[in-house]
Amino acid sequence: MKTLLQRSAGMLLFAGALLAGCEKPEEIIPKEKPEGALAQAPGTSLKFNRSLFTQALMKSFTGKTIGYGFAVAQNGEVVTTITGGDSRRLMDGQHPYLPTTRQGTAEATQTITALAILKALEAKGMDENAFIWQLLPLNWNIPASNRKITVAHLLTHTSGLKYIGYDYTSLRTTMQTPTTGYGDAYYKNTAVNYHLCRVLLACIVNGAGWYAPMSDNNADEAVSQFYRNYVRQVILGPAGIPNHYLADLGPWNNLGPVWNPNSPGSTQTLYYNYSEPVYHGISIYTNYKSGGAGNWYLSAKELALVHTAAEARKFVSDAMFQRMKNKLMGFDSKYRGRHGTYYFKAGMAYDSKFRGVNTMIAHFPNNVQLAWNTNSISNDIGVVKDVIIAAYENAWTY
Numbered sequence: 288m289k290t291l292l293q294r295s296a297g298m299l300l301f302a303g304a305l306l307a308g309c310e311k312p313e314e315i316i317p318k319e320k321p322e323g324a325l326a327q328a329p330g331t332s333l334k335f336n337r338s339l340f341t342q343a344l345m346k347s348f349t350g351k352t353i354g355y356g357f358a359v360a361q362n363g364e365v366v367t368t369i370t371g372g373d374s375r376r377l378m379d380g381q382h383p384y385l386p387t388t389r390q391g392t393a394e395a396t397q398t399i400t401a402l403a404i405l406k407a408l409e410a411k412g413m414d415e416n417a418f419i420w421q422l423l424p425l426n427w428n429i430p431a432s433n434r435k436i437t438v439a440h441l442l443t444h445t446s447g448l449k450y451i452g453y454d455y456t457s458l459r460t461t462m463q464t465p466t467t468g469y470g471d472a473y474y475k476n477t478a479v480n481y482h483l484c485r486v487l488l489a490c491i492v493n494g495a496g497w498y499a500p501m502s503d504n505n506a507d508e509a510v511s512q513f514y515r516n517y518v519r520q521v522i523l524g525p526a527g528i529p530n531h532y533l534a535d536l537g538p539w540n541n542l543g544p545v546w547n548p549n550s551p552g553s554t555q556t557l558y559y560n561y562s563e564p565v566y567h568g569i570s571i572y573t574n575y576k577s578g579g580a581g582n583w584y585l586s587a588k589e590l591a592l593v594h595t596a597a598e599a600r601k602f603v604s605d606a607m608f609q610r611m612k613n614k615l616m617g618f619d620s621k622y623r624g625r626h627g628t629y630y631f632k633a634g635m636a637y638d639s640k641f642r643g644v645n646t647m648i649a650h651f652p653n654n655v656q657l658a659w660n661t662n663s664i665s666n667d668i669g670v671v672k673d674v675i676i677a678a679y680e681n682a683w684t685y
Contacts, residue, residue: 332685333683334684335626335653335682336682336683337359337361337367337655337682339681339682339684340359340655340678340679340682341369343677343678343681343682344357344369344657344659344674344675347674348371348659348661348668349372350372351561351666351667352372352561352662352663352666352667352668353373353376353384353559353661353662353663353666354372354373354374354383354384354388354556354661354662354663355370355371355384355660356368356369356370356371356384356385356386356388356588356659356660356661357370357587357659358590358591358658359591359655359657360591360592360594360595360598360655360656360657360658361653361654361655361656362654363595363598363599364595365588365591365592365595368587368588368591370383370384370385370386370388370587371384374390374554374555374557374662375554375557375568376557376559376564376568378567379557384556384662386586386588387586388554388556388586388660389538389539389556389584389585389589390558390584390585390586390644390646390660390662391558391573391581391636391644392581392584392590392634392644392646393581393634393636393643393645394478394580394619394632394633394635394636394646395633395634395646395648396481396579396581396582396583396634397579397581398593398594398597398617398618398632398648399518399522399583399617400481400484400488400579400580400617401611401617402522402593402597402602402603402611403484403488403514403517403518403521403522404438404442404487404488404491405438405442405602405603405607405611405616406521406522406602407488407491407517408491409603411491413491414607415438415439415607415610415614415616416437416438416439417437417438418434418435418436418437419436419441419487420433420434420436420462422438422490422491422495423462423486423487423490423495424486424490424495424496424499424506425496425499426499427459427462427463429462430463430465432465433448433463433465433466436448436469438487439614439616440469440470440480441480441481441483441484441487442480442484442614442616443474443614443616444474444475444476444480445469445470445474445475446466446473446480447466447469447470447475448462448464448466448477448483449461449466449467449479450477450478451464451479453478453479453482453580454503454507454576455486455504455507455510456507458482458483458486459503461483462483476619478580478581479580480580481580481581482577482579482580483579484579484580485510485511485514485576485578485579486498486510488510488513488517489509489510489513490510492513492517498510508576511575511578514578514579515535515536515575515578518534518583519531519532519534520532521602522596522602523589523593525596525602526589526595526596526601527592527596528589528592528593529541534583534584534585535584536575536577536581536583536584537573537582537584538570538571538572538584539584548570555570556662557569558571558637558638558642558643558644558662558663558664559662559663559665560640560641560642560643560663560665561663561666561667562665562666563640563641566640566642568642568662569638569642571636581634581636582636586660587658587659590646590648590658590660591657591658594658595656598656612628612650615630617632618630618631618632618648618650619632619633620633620672624676624679625680625683626651626652626653628652629650629651629676629679630650631647631648631649631650631672632647632648633646633647633648633671634646635664636664637664637665641665642664642665643664643665644661644662644664645660645661645663645664645666645671646658646660646661647659647671647675649672649675651679655679657675659671659675
């Protein structure tokens with residue numbers, strides 16, 4: 288029996304690594320009222336119409352990608368789950384994309400990691416302004432130039448740290464390499480920030496001295512297992528995800544990990560390039576030691592359950608969750624729309640033939656959350672965030 292998930296031959300690239308060096312996302316503020324805005328009628332008020340929202344999303348996604356699923360939550364409950372298309376195309380043993388279909392969430396995992404980190408900090412009487420050098424293993428010998436980097440800098444990709452690798456030894460080398468500068472001016476969407484969180488989480492909970500006596504290999508295994516178990520027990524379980532103790536950073540079902548995508552009867556999701564139908568789908572097996580930066584395998588409903596629980600303050604305090612949004616800790620953009628400020632987190636990963644995954648999370652101010660997955664990053668949907676914003680803003684009636 289293998290003890291860890293293998294990387295597939297067509298290894299996926301996290302989009303954040305490809306976007307390294309881009310500027311920090313700005314809040315988008317519309318310059319004028321969007322076309323089609325409803326006029327205020329005397330003595331009436333606009334109300335959110337979930338059915339209109341759902342119908343608009345279905346219209347935007349159906350027939351424009353290989354397979355998709357989305358779940359809408361409102362007032363603390365997942366109220367709608369819609370799926371369409373295929374999790375496997377005919378050429379790969381056709382299977383529909385179902386409400387139970389799971390797929391990799393790529394960087395959308397980072398919101399889950401941020402929730403875990405901030406929950407652990409609050410349990411210790413700390414917050415996101417804690418300096419990471421005081422929390423990481425005592426034997427890492429972190430230089431003075433890196434001692435002003437805070438947890439918030441990691442969670443907002445503003446640490447300026449250099450990516451060297453995701454294993455324990457490489458992460459220590461990263462922390463021993465002087466930062467290029469920290470703060471908003473040094474925003475760089477790189478996975479190293481959340482790879483470090485795998486070590487950081489274990490040290491926050493167990494203490495900075497716990498892992499120092501271990502060899503790098505043993506420490507790497509220990510912090511990796513701790514990250515997975517902590518997220519399962521403290522995030523996924525309280526969110527209400529069935530069989531949460533089996534959830535993984537690779538394909539899994541109610542029997543445990545799915546090791547072989549081509550085993551008889553397998554319905555494991557495959558990933559496609561919608562624009563190139565001649566390509567067979569690929570599978571993704573992610574090394575669990577890359578946990579923190581991505582790739583929890585979840586259905587749209589399971590992902591929505593996590594975000595609904597976060598809005599219900601099941602993980603962190605109200606003040607902390609508001610700061611998560613405002614500072615974009617675990618989120619990557621916000622949009623000031625017709626009905627308030629909307630918060631988003633995207634996840635994308637793909638191989639050299641552009642076969643991959645796309646995930647989008649949205650939080651709206653009237654306690655509505657959306658989780659959306661597709662198994663083809665190349666599709667005819669357009670800019671997914673824009674599609675979601677339009678569907679939401681046109682779903683209000685008198």
